Amino acid sequence: MTAHKILLEESEMPTHWYNVVADMPNPPAPPLGPDGKPVGPEQMLQIFSMPILEQEMSAERWIAIPEPVREIYALWRPSPLCRATRLEQALGTPAKIYYKNEAVSPAGSHKPNSAVAQAYYNKQAGIKRMTTETGAGQWGSSLSFAAQMFGIELRIYMVKVSYEQKPFRRSMMQTWGAEVLASPTNLTQSGRNALARDPNNPGSLGLAISEAVEEAAGREDTKYGLGSVLNHVLLHQTVIGLEAKKQFEKIGVYPDMVFAPHGGGSNFAGVAFPFLADKAAGKKVRLVAVEPTSCPTLTKGHYAYDYGDESGYTPLSLMFTLGHDFMPPSIHAGGLRYHGASPLVSQLLKEGVLEAVSVPQVATFAAGVQFARAEGIIPAPESNHAIRAVIDEALNCKKTGEPKVLFFNLSGHGHFDMASYDRFLAGKLEDYDYPEEAIAAALHNLPKVG
Numbered sequence: 425m426t427a428h429k430i431l432l433e434e435s436e437m438p439t440h441w442y443n444v445v446a447d448m449p450n451p452p453a454p455p456l457g458p459d460g461k462p463v464g465p466e467q468m469l470q471i472f473s474m475p476i477l478e479q480e481m482s483a484e485r486w487i488a489i490p491e492p493v494r495e496i497y498a499l500w501r502p503s504p505l506c507r508a509t510r511l512e513q514a515l516g517t518p519a520k521i522y523y524k525n526e527a528v529s530p531a532g533s534h535k536p537n538s539a540v541a542q543a544y545y546n547k548q549a550g551i552k553r554m555t556t557e558t559g560a561g562q563w564g565s566s567l568s569f570a571a572q573m574f575g576i577e578l579r580i581y582m583v584k585v586s587y588e589q590k591p592f593r594r595s596m597m598q599t600w601g602a603e604v605l606a607s608p609t610n611l612t613q614s615g616r617n618a619l620a621r622d623p624n625n626p627g628s629l630g631l632a633i634s635e636a637v638e639e640a641a642g643r644e645d646t647k648y649g650l651g652s653v654l655n656h657v658l659l660h661q662t663v664i665g666l667e668a669k670k671q672f673e674k675i676g677v678y679p680d681m682v683f684a685p686h687g688g689g690s691n692f693a694g695v696a697f698p699f700l701a702d703k704a705a706g707k708k709v710r711l712v713a714v715e716p717t718s719c720p721t722l723t724k725g726h727y728a729y730d731y732g733d734e735s736g737y738t739p740l741s742l743m744f745t746l747g748h749d750f751m752p753p754s755i756h757a758g759g760l761r762y763h764g765a766s767p768l769v770s771q772l773l774k775e776g777v778l779e780a781v782s783v784p785q786v787a788t789f790a791a792g793v794q795f796a797r798a799e800g801i802i803p804a805p806e807s808n809h810a811i812r813a814v815i816d817e818a819l820n821c822k823k824t825g826e827p828k829v830l831f832f833n834l835s836g837h838g839h840f841d842m843a844s845y846d847r848f849l850a851g852k853l854e855d856y857d858y859p860e861e862a863i864a865a866a867l868h869n870l871p872k873v874g
């Protein structure tokens with residue numbers, strides 16, 4: 425019998441995270457203040473605690489995972505590496521398809537890998553409260569779980585459309601003890617400004633970040649936690665790729681291509697960066713980020729300094745961006761709506777080390793349904809982007825006869841996203857290409873640096 429699950433013992437869980445900065449061809453571009461000068465730690469310390477900031481700026485190749493973090497990871501880690509033989513058969517492809525199942529975490533996605541670490545370090549630094557934002561609810565539920573594990577109070581600014589459309593993600597956060605508010609609120613200046621512009625403002629991720637950052641900056645006992653994009657978040661997620669490499673080693677297989685959905689870059693980096701170290705040493709492996717055509721940050725965005733949030737509270741990062749005032753089209757159901765991208769992923773993409781593709785949403789749901797019917801698991805709509813790209817590559821292998829090893833990150837399950845599946849099954853989802861004119865226009869609103 426072909427092995428379907430390649431498992432590791434708890435004792436084989438990685439003891440260190442991998443920091444890609446140590447192996448980058450060029451040092452990462454520094455975040456800048458509005459004056460065009462690199463931001464000092466003082467400014468960052470208003471919203472992040474010291475241990476988090478140290479990781480954010482570290483160039484050490486390996487960073488030890490604290491024992492209390494590993495103990496909580498052990499509630500679901502190591503996660504299985506699975507072979508999708510039924511999907512291979514359904515496609516009639518000679519390709520071998522593997523996926524890492526991050527849906528087995530308490531919150532149902534990869535996000536707790538960083539949430540647990542962030543809650544731990546803030547607790548260590550004597551922090552009592554945290555604020556954060558959430559869009560679809562995955563990050564908010566992950567940090568709620570993690571904050572509960574370490575006895576930290578948590579307030580979550582949840583993008584208003586999601587708050588209304590995803591009541592059960594909200595209950596999940598409340599079950600783990602967090603307070604959840606629909607953003608924009610009238611508790612912050614950013615929220616009040618947004619409501620003054622439009623009382624029916626549906627909210628956006630950028631705006632919710634502004635609210636959460638503003639509150640954390642204004643309170644001594646409170647720090648902010650971000651679920652993606654930043655270097656320390658990507659670092660924590662490398663536990664995924666490090667486990668996967670051990671699992672592949674056990675069966676003597678090495679992937680030709682690694683795929684992951686891309687929103688802010690954390691699960692993609694988490695699964696891909698540990699392979700990048702091998703690539704730097706001469707291994708041939710392609711690392712592909714997959715994003716929606718409705719939010720084509722990596723494939724069509726500008727590589728420029730931009731804010732991470734809507735109001736411009738964050739430092740400027742050099743990254744691919746659609747402009748910090750990007751508002752995602754309301755017909756978009758598949759997540760991955762952030763205007764920017766991780767600076768590390770952006771730089772490595774710009775330097776040609778990584779690749780990115782975009783896929784239209786109807787085809788991503790079709791891929792998700794095909795995966796569910798073959799393998800059983802109903803994937804998160806975000807994960808469907810990677811599955812689409814993998815299926816397309818596997819069908820390509822069918823034409824060429826190549827038995828490529830294709831590996832993707834199943835970043836989460838879709839149990840809270842059935843309303844989106846409903847719309848797909850009822851034929852009500854549409855494709856949408858973010859217009860070229862809007863992308864060109866975003867260039868004019870980018871902050872002037874220096």
Ligand SMILES: *Cc1c(COP(=O)(O)O)cnc(C)c1O
Pocket residue numbers: 533534535562563651652653685686687688689690691692760804806807835836837
């Ligand atoms: C948040 C999320 C993503 C996208 O975020 P990244 O930081 O790009 O990983 C992808 N899949 C799932 C299931 C998510 O919850």
